[in-house]
Amino acid sequence: MSFLKLTDVTKFYGTTRAVSEVNLSVEKGEFVSLLGPSGCGKTTTLQMVAGFEAVSSGRIELDGRDITHAKANTRGLGIVFQTYALFPHMTVADNVSFGLEMRRCPKVERGERVKQALALVHLEAHAARYPRELSGGQRQRVALARALVIEPPVLLLDEPLSNLDAKLREEMQFELRQIQRKVGTTTVMVTHDQSEAMSISDRVVVMEAGRATQIDHPHRVYEHPGSRFISTFVGKANLLPGRIAAGNRVELGTLTVAAEDAGFRPGAAVLFSVRPEKLQLVEAGRGRIDGTVRERFFLGSQWMYAVTTPLGELTVLSPNDGRPALDEGHAAGIDWPDHCARLLPADEQVAA
Structure with missing residues (x-):
């Protein structure tokens, strides 16, 4: 009880x-x-x-x-x-x-x-x-x-x-x-x-x-x-509009990626959510998508990057592990593990 x-x-x-x-x-x-x-x-x-x-x-x-x-x-x-x-x-x-x-x-x-x-x-x-x-x-x-x-x-x-x-x-x-x-x-x-x-x-x-x-x-x-709301209030999240394709795949513009099954039907509009610290900066051409570092911010234990990509601007958090930080204007690839991505309803509403 x-x-x-x-x-x-x-x-x-x-x-x-x-x-x-x-x-x-x-x-x-x-x-x-x-x-x-x-x-x-x-x-x-x-x-x-x-x-x-x-x-x-x-x-x-x-x-x-x-x-x-x-x-x-x-x-x-x-x-x-x-x-x-x-x-x-x-x-x-x-x-x-x-x-x-x-x-x-x-x-x-x-x-x-x-x-x-x-x-x-x-x-x-x-x-x-x-x-x-x-x-x-x-x-x-x-x-x-x-x-x-x-x-x-x-x-x-x-x-x-x-x-x-x-x-x-x-x-x-x-x-x-x-x-x-x-x-x-x-x-x-x-x-x-x-x-x-x-x-x-x-x-x-x-x-x-x-x-x-x-x-x-x-x-x-x-x-x-x-x-x-929860994905952005509790921590930070990159939210990208997408649509469910067959086989638990998600279409993000011209990019099709996997995501955790959240019970959406094929064709449903969704938000593809991935936390900034789950994104990885790699060499240009070696990630899922390429982008350009627009801004960077030093947070002590981390670097926060604003990266312009064809899907929109993504926020990336990288550990301050002693390696040189990427300069603004630097071309970079962005990757992430499939299991780190989440799907959310695209048109949620909360009653007052």
């Missing part, structure tokens, strides 16, 4: 449908991320689970109990907000202890649990400090300790790392995942950061226009996107 279950959960603001019939089952101890651009409904979905927003229709269950219309303070969930929402006049220890005080936890037990929570996030030495005396990463860990100390059945994270700089954000991603695995708390996180969701989640829920358009393991979401 699913530990947290959403069934046809829908939210209207007046006549505007912000969330449309979301179905999601989260297992106990699982880390699930709601991923999507601004306005896709991910935060509203989290707020309905938390009880901060009323559900227009549908059902939310927690461990077999219907909490659809339960008040937020009766659900017992742990929440970390984007702004952390720490009390500035309280010490770190007092901030962490606050939820236990509200639950009338005995003082001796409360002190021990606060110590354990601070040890979990490596802030034992900062118990007497105030939030203003902490770095962004430390404040984030205090907020996490405050949420975990009450031992919630579900931990809800609302863009918890968005206020951190890039380097600290990457470090905190893995620390957050390590803490979650150690504690084993069922966790649902909202984020618009693809790398964040892909790196630390057991499953990812990609949301678009209020709908959950794909729910899958991170690797499958990336390698087998279910739509044009």
